[in-house]
Amino acid sequence: xxxxxxxxxxxxxxxxKPIFNNFNLTIKKGTWVTVIGPNGGGKSTLIKIIVGxxxxxxxxxxxxxxxxxxxxxxIRKKIGVIFENPENTFVAETVMDEIAFALENLEMNKEExxxxxxxxxxxxxxxxxxEKNPFQLSGGQKQLVALASVLVLEPKILILDEAINRVDYxxxxxxxxxxQKLNKEKGITIINITHDIEEALxxxxxxxxxxxxxxxxxxxxxxxxxxxxxNKIGLDLPFMAELSLNLMYYxxxxxxxxxxxxxxxxxxx
Amino acid sequence: xxxxFENVGYIYNEKTPLAKEVLKDLNIExxxxxxNAIIGKSGSGKxxxxxxxxxxxxxxxxxIKVDNFLIEPEKRxxxxxxxxxxxGLIFEFPEExxxxxxxxxxISFGLKTFKYKTDEINKRVKNALQMVGLDESYLSRNPHTxxxxxxxxxxxxxxxxxxPKVIIFDEPTVGLDSNSKNNLIRxxxxxxxKYHKTIVIVSQDVDFLHKLVDYxxxxxDKKIILEGNKYEVFSQVEKLxxxxxxxxxxxxxxxxxxxxxxxxxxxxxxxxxxxxxxxxHVT
Numbered sequence: 001x002x003x004x005x006x007x008x009x010x011x012x013x014x015x016x017k018p019i020f021n022n023f024n025l026t027i028k029k030g031t032w033v034t035v036i037g038p039n040g041g042g043k044s045t046l047i048k049i050i051v052g053x054x055x056x057x058x059x060x061x062x063x064x065x066x067x068x069x070x071x072x073x074x075i076r077k078k079i080g081v082i083f084e085n086p087e088n089t090f091v092a093e094t095v096m097d098e099i100a101f102a103l104e105n106l107e108m109n110k111e112e113x114x115x116x117x118x119x120x121x122x123x124x125x126x127x128x129x130x131e132k133n134p135f136q137l138s139g140g141q142k143q144l145v146a147l148a149s150v151l152v153l154e155p156k157i158l159i160l161d162e163a164i165n166r167v168d169y170x171x172x173x174x175x176x177x178x179x180q181k182l183n184k185e186k187g188i189t190i191i192n193i194t195h196d197i198e199e200a201l202x203x204x205x206x207x208x209x210x211x212x213x214x215x216x217x218x219x220x221x222x223x224x225x226x227x228x229x230x231n232k233i234g235l236d237l238p239f240m241a242e243l244s245l246n247l248m249y250y251x252x253x254x255x256x257x258x259x260x261x262x263x264x265x266x267x268x269x
Numbered sequence: 270x271x272x273x274f275e276n277v278g279y280i281y282n283e284k285t286p287l288a289k290e291v292l293k294d295l296n297i298e299x300x301x302x303x304x305n306a307i308i309g310k311s312g313s314g315k316x317x318x319x320x321x322x323x324x325x326x327x328x329x330x331x332x333i334k335v336d337n338f339l340i341e342p343e344k345r346x347x348x349x350x351x352x353x354x355x356x357g358l359i360f361e362f363p364e365e366x367x368x369x370x371x372x373x374x375x376i377s378f379g380l381k382t383f384k385y386k387t388d389e390i391n392k393r394v395k396n397a398l399q400m401v402g403l404d405e406s407y408l409s410r411n412p413h414t415x416x417x418x419x420x421x422x423x424x425x426x427x428x429x430x431x432x433p434k435v436i437i438f439d440e441p442t443v444g445l446d447s448n449s450k451n452n453l454i455r456x457x458x459x460x461x462x463k464y465h466k467t468i469v470i471v472s473q474d475v476d477f478l479h480k481l482v483d484y485x486x487x488x489x490d491k492k493i494i495l496e497g498n499k500y501e502v503f504s505q506v507e508k509l510x511x512x513x514x515x516x517x518x519x520x521x522x523x524x525x526x527x528x529x530x531x532x533x534x535x536x537x538x539x540x541x542x543x544x545x546x547x548x549x550h551v552t
Binding site: 037038039040084138139162165166168169170195197198233234235236239240242243246247250252260261263264265267268 | 310311312416417418443444445446447448449451473475476513514515518519521522525526529530532540541543544547548550551552
């Protein structure tokens with residue numbers, strides 16, 4: 001499978017303290033990667049380097065374009081980033097204008113803008129809030145608006161930086177399902193940085209970063225088998241991974257099962 | 270210390286076109302020396318409730334008794350500082366309010382404002398640091414350079430110096446990794462067991478709450494729809510879901526077993542105990 005993101009020999013210092021030292025990472029096109037790790041391990045710093053918000057030495061290629069100081073705009077077009085607090089990025093008085101903002105900056109004509117907004121809003125199921133003030137929406141709706149504003153630009157990679165931290169439980173599930181649909185149907189690569197390890201179960205691969213180093217990188221089935229490493233760093237496993245490992249120990253199941261219904265059916269055959 | 274809400278109502282922007290009722294005829298009795306939790310969807314009024322306990326918000330109807338204080342509409346509270354010393358409130362993302370260059374200045378700021386003597390300040394800072402498990406080397410450090418878990422501890426310390434009887438946490442786990450969460454669980458349990466504090470936590474993190482709370486109030490549609498110990502509350506899976514509230518993963522799973530296979534499992538706190546139950550049923 002083709003790589004959408006390649007990082008080689010990345011070096012970055014913050015106040016003379018080395019954060020990344022010859023760091024390497026590749027991410028395959030169309031996958032959903034969950035990036036986990038302790039606070040202060042370098043997760044958010046890495047994202048800022050990728051989108052050019054922090055300068056670093058090294059080789060970074062996004063969708064086969066080698067990043068340099070002249071093409072940062074081109075690189076950014078390929079990456080949509082959703083942050084923890086969407087209000088910080090809201091500029092308009094209606095959801096419609098908010099989503100249109102970036103397209104207007106690209107000098108797209110009005111008809112085309114409207115068509116794009118409708119397309120994305122229908123996909124995200126937010127057509128009923130287009131006339132509302134984005135600041136007055138619920139936490140989950142705000143994040144859907146932030147997502148819509150990024151999706152109209154048709155990014156190849158969607159990066160979520162603790163994006164659903166402050167969102168209600170039901171909205172959270174809804175957003176994760178929407179992301180799953182975007183990933184499967186539109187082939188958008190998703191990089192989700194999160195403290196909530198349970199979110200990893202919605203994706204394919206998991207990368208564990210600590211002290212600027214990749215400790216584990218692989219499918220969720222493989223990564224979550226490394227219970228000892230998680231214990232050493234002091235991170236919990238997702239509930240279903242821990243349950244699977246315990247049941248495997250007693251020979252009650254023979255593999256990791258992340259879906260609750262499937263687990264119940266396997267146990268009570 | 271007694272904390273009792275009697276028919277409390279609250280309307281934001283009362284008597285304006287933007288008036289919005291968030292609480293109605295609310296009756297709550299916080300359990301003293303226990304870990305209480307208030308859960309509910311965002312916008313259900315949880316933060317309004319806790320801000321009422323130290324009179325940052327005054328109810329529009331009804332009254333609240335906090336120890337010897339009465340908080341009620343249009344009445345002045347005598348010695349309101351004393352109430353606020355007794356009820357410590359730790360906001361969501363407390364570290365965003367740091368503004369001093371050292372941890373020592375940050376922690377002692379409140380005491381200095383109230384003109385405490387230097388000796389007394391030093392003694393209280395030292396005691397409070399010990400309670401949260403930070404050593405004195407932290408005092409000279411810049412609070413902004415600490416890890417998220419350490420920042421939360423500093424914020425908690427700056428409340429503990431007032432020696433409050435009640436400590437209220439608003440969404441304490443947001444942004445914390447599981448290591449820091451587990452440290453916070455140990456700290457809160459110790460504040461209750463060793464220092465006999467009454468704890469009130471507002472949180473949507475039900476897996477976190479499941480590991481430490483004694484009593485839960487569920488808030489929805491402006492009132493308490495359910496209350497009880499964690500077993501009584503979290504076993505009501507369907508009712509909680511109806512109100513947009515999740516349950517701890519371990520309960521969700523045992524509920525799945527009940528719904529899909531008709532097998533009733535006991536209420537378990539730990540996976541290892543659940544495994545034993547499953548083993549007995551399927552082999």
